[in-house]
Amino acid sequence: MPFNSYFRLLKDDPRLISFGFLMTLGSSFGQTYFIGVFGPAIQSEFDLNHTQWGGIYMIATLASAALLSWTGSFIDRVNLLRYTVYVIILLAISCAFISVAAGVISLTFALFLLRQSGQGLTMHISTTSMSRYFNRDRGRAISLASMGATVGGSLLPLFAVALIASIGWRDTYVVASVLSILFLLPISLLLLKNHKHRHQAHLENLASAEKEDYSQNRSWSRAELLRDPKFYLLIPGFIATDVIVTAMFFHHINLADSRGWTHTWITGNYVMYSAVAMFVTLSIGPLIDRFTARRIAPYVLLPVVLALLLLAVVDAAWVVMPYMLILGLNAGLSYPIMAAIWPELYGVKHIGSIRSIVTPVALFGSALGPVVMGGLIDIGIPIERVCLLFGGYCIFGTFCLWFALRNPAKHS
Numbered sequence: 001m002p003f004n005s006y007f008r009l010l011k012d013d014p015r016l017i018s019f020g021f022l023m024t025l026g027s028s029f030g031q032t033y034f035i036g037v038f039g040p041a042i043q044s045e046f047d048l049n050h051t052q053w054g055g056i057y058m059i060a061t062l063a064s065a066a067l068l069s070w071t072g073s074f075i076d077r078v079n080l081l082r083y084t085v086y087v088i089i090l091l092a093i094s095c096a097f098i099s100v101a102a103g104v105i106s107l108t109f110a111l112f113l114l115r116q117s118g119q120g121l122t123m124h125i126s127t128t129s130m131s132r133y134f135n136r137d138r139g140r141a142i143s144l145a146s147m148g149a150t151v152g153g154s155l156l157p158l159f160a161v162a163l164i165a166s167i168g169w170r171d172t173y174v175v176a177s178v179l180s181i182l183f184l185l186p187i188s189l190l191l192l193k194n195h196k197h198r199h200q201a202h203l204e205n206l207a208s209a210e211k212e213d214y215s216q217n218r219s220w221s222r223a224e225l226l227r228d229p230k231f232y233l234l235i236p237g238f239i240a241t242d243v244i245v246t247a248m249f250f251h252h253i254n255l256a257d258s259r260g261w262t263h264t265w266i267t268g269n270y271v272m273y274s275a276v277a278m279f280v281t282l283s284i285g286p287l288i289d290r291f292t293a294r295r296i297a298p299y300v301l302l303p304v305v306l307a308l309l310l311l312a313v314v315d316a317a318w319v320v321m322p323y324m325l326i327l328g329l330n331a332g333l334s335y336p337i338m339a340a341i342w343p344e345l346y347g348v349k350h351i352g353s354i355r356s357i358v359t360p361v362a363l364f365g366s367a368l369g370p371v372v373m374g375g376l377i378d379i380g381i382p383i384e385r386v387c388l389l390f391g392g393y394c395i396f397g398t399f400c401l402w403f404a405l406r407n408p409a410k411h412s
Helices: 004-012 014-030 032-046 050-076 080-098 104-133 138-167 169-191 195-212 222-226 229-250 252-259 263-268 270-291 293-299 302-313 317-346 351-378 383-404
Strands: none
Touching: 004 014, 004 138, 004 270, 014 032, 014 080, 014 104, 014 138, 014 169, 032 050, 032 104, 032 138, 032 169, 032 229, 032 252, 050 080, 050 104, 050 351, 080 104, 080 169, 080 195, 104 138, 104 317, 104 351, 138 169, 138 263, 138 270, 138 317, 222 351, 229 252, 229 302, 229 317, 229 351, 229 383, 252 263, 263 270, 263 317, 270 293, 270 317, 293 317, 293 383, 302 317, 302 383, 317 351, 351 383
């Protein structure tokens, strides 16, 4: 496996790669795998059933998705350093605000802020930066940056469970707020020092490429994207991981309770999930650069089908290990591939504006999944049947990806 290419990439631009890693790591405070472990404590304190908790989460995420189409587009017009500072400060405020939420309304608003600043904008900064400033090594750059989410997903939920048991869920989010200000902010400022020179070189290279071959290198605008039929055919497969894997992680603690597993058993296996995701992510980066994300994408959802089938037919606690392993395979494939598809199909000049459309679509999926699964559980549908239904949707999404990506998108 050509891992040496990663060392070359890190040597060529260690600051930007580290910045992308840091942003995906920081996004953890607003990601479902982190918020999900707070679920039982929040449900107990606010007297919420699964459907109500999932519904609040959906409202917050949908509101964040709606706003992200506007806030995300500013990354094309605002200096990256300034944009990053604003987002990290908002993330810190969001973590602090949820720690003092006194009712359902303030809880919903706090979750909205977390989803906007964490899963939304912080992740948006990382993916947009890697897509924009790396061309030949885009797949590798996205893979390296996504390691931050992998590290966060493996360690932070386990730490959160321990802190919640020790100091309570509210003070745990206070710790997250402090870490955002004392850790994320100063390191980001250091890593983006002299970034303006990199951005100027990017603009010059982009203008030169478009002049050499206008028809091949011209980037699509957001309006052109919305007129492309292939974009809408991509959506079911594009959001499948967000719908289903988000729902599963959101309800993992409830799943553990229903099957008599301990909370630390299921969250402890997040390490296995993340280890597999890390290995696969590093492996897939060179393959994206060689074969393109468009050719690999139709296979991304097949591991999810297998993982759900396994969970549906096996009730024993040991099933968590192979289940997490296979989900880790999907995680390692899906983020780099789905992140690389958009610049491959639609160019990089307007990538921030384009991602400010596609990211809210993914957020919509992540909002829909938990409430759908919670509703199905509350009306008495067994978890085994829920897994089979989700697996069927993944198969549908796979066919949509295959049809949409048979031929590259072209300007009319």
